[in-house]
Amino acid sequence: MSLRLISILISLLIIVTVSARDLITISGRVTTIDGSPVEAAIVRLDSTDTLSRTDSIGRYSIRVPAGQVSLSVSMTGFNPISRTFTLFSSSTVNFQLAPVNALSEVTAYGKTKLRQLRESEFSVNSVDVAAAVNTTATLSDLVGRTAGVRIRTTGGLGSDFDVTLNGLTGSAIRYFIDGIPMESRGSDVSLDNLPLNQIERIDIYKGVVPAFLGTDAMGGAINIITRAQKRRYIDASVSAGSFHTFKADFAAQTVEPNTGLIIRPTFNYGYSKNDYMMRNVEVWDKDADRYITTDRRRFHDDYRSIMGQIEAGFENKSWARSLFISASYTDLDKEIQTGSVQAIVYGTPRRLSHAWSLGARYVKDNLFLRGLTLNLSLSHTWDRSQTVDTVYRKYDWNGNWIPTQRNEITGGTRSIRHYLRPLTVVRANLNYRFADIHVLDMNYSLNRTGNKRYDDLDPEYDPAKDILGKHIIGLSYSHSLLDERLQNTIFGKSYIEQLRIVQLSDKWSDNARESSTKTFWGYGIGSRYNIIDPLQVKFSFEHSVRLPLSREMLGNGTTVSANLSLKPENSDNLNLGIFGNLRLGNNHSFYYEIAGYLRHVKDMIHLVTNENTGLSVYGNISSVNVRGIEGELGYHFADKLHLTTNWSYSVSRDMNARRSDGKPSVTYKNRIPNRPWLYGNTELTYLHHGLIMPHDKVRAGYVYQYVHWFYLTWEGYGSLSSKSKIPTQNQQNIYITYSWLDERYNATLEVDNIFDRILYDNYKLQKPGRSIMAKFRIFLQ
């Protein structure tokens, strides 16, 4: 299968190369009227992002399609010029720029997309991925450094992870790629294995989720915006480092000049043995005739992922703003080293999964009416996973084993368990902007997941073929008033859940749900007022509903059991924040944001792990309150120095006044255990131009992450000496990137966890110690 994928990618590379034959090179010099070279002027092919920057003697070179060519030249302090000519072979064209005479110096500061989002009425962080694309960080690393976000990972590359946004976690957070649910790329595609070089930015909506995303997210949504460039490019990188980790990413785009056909192939490969050292684990010492604590390397945690995607389509046509069809393939092979607690050691089980996906998306502006935009997308994914647990052995941290009479994960019989979860996602969005200040948005999304399961070896396993479907209809109205200083949004959503449950494994439980159709309603409002630039306020509220996912209700076949009693969760989310920007002179700018939030969640869906068996099941928590406050402060010195720090305090309280037996609960209003409640991130980056040669850059960064200690179980009950705690964690990472020839070539060295501290998952699973990674990236355009 992998060979087939590689063949496809090689073919795509050939396409890229062949299509380049129609290009010609225009080169020349840009000078002032008196003949002095103009350095750093931009020579751009009109209506495209194809450009060249002049060097110190004013030289440029640009590859353009043969035929009629329009080039524009611009430089601060000079009047821009444009020229059109017809060329069929490579030529030399020189430009002369005239200085601006009549204008006094004006510096314009446009709002970046990131800033526009932050200044929307929603509580939203936006992460610029471009600044980190040369590092070995993953998307989850970048998301985890933002305010109010905590990433929980259970180990190294490819390990399970969870995002907590403002106190809500798990599937309460939904993930999208360009507005399309991420699961349509395969159930094992995540923030942890998506490559950075395809991504422009990540928008993190906290609590209140805009209706256009058309989802039943409850705690928030993460929308990954992919790079949308009009130019051709090849972006390839390799990285390698500790724990036998190797990654290769490739992304390219070619544009067929006659038809405008755009083809975007991407390919990613990731591998790690994850053989990091486990500290203070117990092994049997035969000589001492007792268990001793020692350090041992992980020995069964290999992870390998292959992902490929090809997208082809058109942009900026009269009949469509964009039309793309895509096909993707994901293949993962992951060994399983431990249960949910590290004392449970496995030596042979593995999880395999692969997913094929076909999709199409279409955007049409001014459909029937000026200002009416139609956005359609459709995808179908053939998602298949299997967990192999066929060996009767019991392992220890020495990697030794004894033959046993049962499998490793469940202690049952040999098992090769298959899950087939075909997923169909349909999304239709109509957005109507009228009278410049009003926007009406209607969204429909369909998500249908099949759940066929069977076991090759276990005769007692109950095969089943269940279906979970949901339809979500959202309607929102937004307007901006007072010269855009006031923005308001109001929206409503309807959620329809359709279930067809066949499996019998959980039907003994008290409230097991069977085939049914149910409707739920949600609504919300958001507002932002710009008093002055340094002081803006925003407020948003949503009553949201989230329907259980297939893996939550139907399990994963091995470590997560089915729970047919699982109910949808719903939440009232309130956000209130102030923020502002302050610029001092040309070089110093500050940004701050302070936000508070309140969530009242009913029937919260929550993964309950039995520490004794290492097995889990999703359950409902009838009532939870989450309150928190977070702050972020940023300082920028020109484009050289960036310092940001954010701190979050979030407390979730058990609001179940009664236990399941109907009696008063002693933990009523107590802090929910095993959750970080105080954490922060600080990041400092420094950028230096021209260290060795012109147009080179050195970017150095330092990241500090802090998590305050917390109890594993309910505080206040049991003597303190007997209670387990997850200790305070301090992680410090550094990196340095050297880029030359206008970032065509980039080399990065990164050290994570430089002081080799022991870091933990919430359940005290150890994470990797100090690691060193090197990365080399080429970006050609």
Added chain:
Amino acid sequence: MRHFKLSWMMLAIAAISFTSCSSDDEPDSDIGGENIKDVHFDVWVTAGTSNGTAYLVKNVNSLEDPQTITFDNSGCDITGKLDQEIIVKGKYYYEVPPTGDCFGKYQITNTGLVTIARRPFEKNTYRAYRYCHAWIDDNTLVIMSSDGDKKKALWTKLDAANMTIIEEGEFNFTELSGISALTTSGLLGYRESDGKLIYFYARSAFAFDGFYAAFIDAKTMTVDKIAHMEKDVVMAGTSYGELLQHKMAFDNNDNLYIAANFHIDSFSSTTQQYGRIFRINRGEMDFDPSYEGFKTDPSGVADRGKILTIDYMGMGSLVLCIQDPEHCGVVIDPNDKNHGWGNNYNVYYCMLDINSDISTEFLYDGKHLPYSQGTFAQRSFVLNGKVYIGTNPANSEPTIYVYDIRSRTMNMGAKIQEGFGFDRITYVQGN
């Protein structure tokens, strides 16, 4: 039916009152349970709701003092360290920990858990709380369980004093019994009078088509005989052995009484069951065909609920913990799929006269003890001539009642701070 039942209950109370006058004359030899002078008690509770459960254990010197046992910054938090399903003997607790690779010996104190020793398995391995056990003597423990394929029963004989494996092996009970599979853990008892281990197993916990008793010579670990209970029942404790709940009891003459249940046909779920007690007499290697306890009392009342736990009290009586929504007057919610069974306040305690099959509900101050909730709990035991009974009433604190077997008097003992789940009490040698 309720009137008949009440009448018989009154009659039984009268009979007990009458016989109580002569209780001093009864021989002490027929008092059930252990006699241990130097003893303390462990109260096991759970804190938390569906947000996560903490398991707490508090050592107390007496359950009879009218104190309220609290857990505010006191007691031992054993969450993730020990299971509630655990073997207790003498001064120690024993269990297969979650790792499944060893057998551990522990002490629980109010300041923390003490691991005395652990011994890795050499051949047979066991899943945490999915095995059964029996003590051959004070130091020799046998644990048994079916294997992963549920074809064979594994056994390991351990020396609990020095925590070594004495020997281990397996029995192919599916082949010996002609069945396709074994239940997860089974039940294991040791009959001291003839040195027989008796291992109970069935082909399925939900088949309700009988079960088997294998008589094993404890010295040679060879199977002497397999008896078949052919009634449409399955023995209690198919999955967890007796790690939490007592599912069988020996009387002082070494007759074994085992609880079994049959499914009530009118319910589609298997939760609803009525209990029976079967007997294997001393020295015999088959079920006593003349005895089927808890079946029909002399008034004709049949099917008196599901047997959750069983202990031998003495005086020819068993202590039973019974789940019976009808007896407990549960008002059945029309939306309750379990029709009053499951998580309702539907559990009561009674003593069953083995000979007459009369069951008599325990009373305090002339009234029945508060009804409790919870199918998986062991809140009672017999010790030093007393029956300790824990209740977790719907509307008041969990309370322990202590019944003096000789004087036939019931006293109210300690209460437990409200707000906790109360599932187990144990006694441990030493203060």
